[in-house]
Amino acid sequence: MSIQKRIQEQLNKREQQGNLRRLKPEREGADFFSNDYLGLAQSPALARVVAERYSALEKPRMGATGSRLLSGNSALAMRLEQKLARVFEAEAALLFNSGYVANMALIASLAQKGDLILYDELVHASLREGYRLSFADRKAFLHNNLSDLEQKLQSARQTHAAGCVFVITESVYSMDGDNAVLADMVDLCNRYGAYLLIDEAHSTGIFGQNGNGLACELGLQQHFLARVYTFGKAIGAHGACIVGKQWLIDYLVNFGRPFIYSTAMPDHTLVSIDAAFDYIGQHPELNMQLRQVIALYHELAAELRLPEGVQLICNQSPIQALVVPGNDRCKALADSLMQQKCLALPILAPTVPAGAERLRICLHAFNTAEEINRLVAQIARFFA
Template identity: 45%
Template sequence: MEGLPKKLQKKLLDREESNALRKLPKQTDLVDFSSNDYLGFAVEKKLFDKAHQILVEKEIHQNGATGSRLLSGNHQLYIETEAMLTKFHNAESALIFNSGYDANIGFFSSVPQRGDIIFYDEFIHASIRDGIQMSNAKSYKFAHNDIEELKTKLLSLRSESKSQQEVFVVTESVFSMDGDSPDLKTFVDFCNEYKCYLIVDEAHATGVFGDKGVGLLQELRLEDEVFARINTFGKALGSHGAVIFGSKDLKSYLVNFARSFIYTTGLPPHTLATIQSMYTELKTTSEIEKLQGNIQFFKQKLKTVNLKPLFIDSNSAIHCCVIRGNENVKSIAAEIKNKDFDVKPILSPTVPLGKERLRFCLHSYNSDEEIAEVLELLATFVSK
């Protein structure tokens, strides 16, 4: 049998020629400025042991869910964990999905209906875009964080339409490739005024913002003003899976119509126990305070080494230095790696052409010395 079809071979060759071919990396012992493990929970042995202890105390000895949640997989830990999440995040209901990707494609492929409209930020996550493409609704992007362009497009479409469409507006509380945030209060007010349904992805805000890491919407006391929140457990929580918060009716609808929920095996009990252990830790941890301190130190150091103009403004754990060209950004990332720091280059087409960047992910366990050294190194490389 021959290898790949010629069309697929050409696509791979095109990627290679543009210096954008992806390859799976090997694990390293470099200083971590690349992972989403913002609080260090993913590698904390105490939390690993706590998850195991939950299973022991509940006499749970099964390795898998045994089926989808609608068949045999809705084990007791699901019920307990969703109840815990509902209380922690001040929500009416919670529905756990196997991943953030599953949550986003499940929601956006099933909730907006034919004839409805979806407006989405141009920098929205790929999983949301994929879900929107699976929907029967019409979709339109608006300029990043630009509420005025959103308003113009909405009013234009409504003036042309003779029927009353449901309108969904989608944004993120922290954008994964820029690290910045929209004015969420303005988006809430806009959606209330124009009777739109607001959906906010909080993947990179959970565990970083708000009291005990509740997220940016709760920090701003806006959680009751949105139609749906999507939080994930694979970033600051250090585990896996995601949850959609909304009304009880929305949960019932997703259970009945979200295909990525219906037609997949549930998460194993160990994953749910891990999520419980992580949330228990959030209630007492000092790691969020340490992370916030590192974010402020990083921003101050940018000024002292004259790098601030190259960085996208951010108050989150994600900070991006824009360096044009895949070859340039990969070369600088390699030089930093040779000095034992793991900082990932983000290439086009993942980001727009000309907006290639180094993405620094900050953690509670990064030291001041590590932050200062990596930025001083970067300053020497970009000045060449």
């Protein structure tokens, strides 16, 4: 079989299943689908601050020109890492080009042959990519199920006594928007001597003091071997960082292949990240507005009358979900919302398991009461 024929068959199968992915042009309407939770990616005020700081650099560079270990390092990057370490209450921080790359580098370099990785069954694809690249054994535990996690930790005492055991979780899960049970998870890992790793992608900027994440908000930050924070969501920029002890950062500089062999982020991105954290600290009203939007959505959505099998999932994070089983039905709901200028995208199998297809509703500080009312009213009409 030719490679073209094999690829075409795979694409045809996806199309028949109703889940063929396509790039789509920019759409107009109320934003209920982006990760720009605080509106910083489109903030003219923040953009002006970034422009001023960038133009004030002594020698601004359009590109980093190389990896951090070659020509891509700068005083700007090192100062930002020091600042991020303070923000996230850690000993040290290391910048990465994206959260995907950071997660992949962290897990693939830390976990060795003879080790065991225990991961929540709903963790992000980037975390899965990391454990696939490692030589460690791996097992999933049921989502937020402490009994299942403890059972696997007990078993690991016999099966991997000579190795390290890593437990991987997220603070806020990207599909349902629910929080991990962090305090109990910390207790379990401390009791069994396991190392806890956390992806704070969807809590960065939203939880904690000046947006330093859920672990910091709960006062648990020192119990994690490593924490990953990303800047392409509520921070409105791009990139990510890993924080932890200095020895961990030194190790990643030497053994984190995606860090070693990637061109560094450009100066403009570094300035954008730096300015965004200052802006969040100066504008606490953004998070207050976001909380008000979430509360209004919960109030209105509680009145929805949904058919059997359709499940409303409400959370205190910006991510809400409406489980609508079946790719076709879920897409039909999204299309009906789009006609009313409400942009909420369907999440289809195989991104989620078949039967768990859902509308992922992202709320933002800039969503108006009229937009929330229109969104919920159209959902009600669709199921009437």
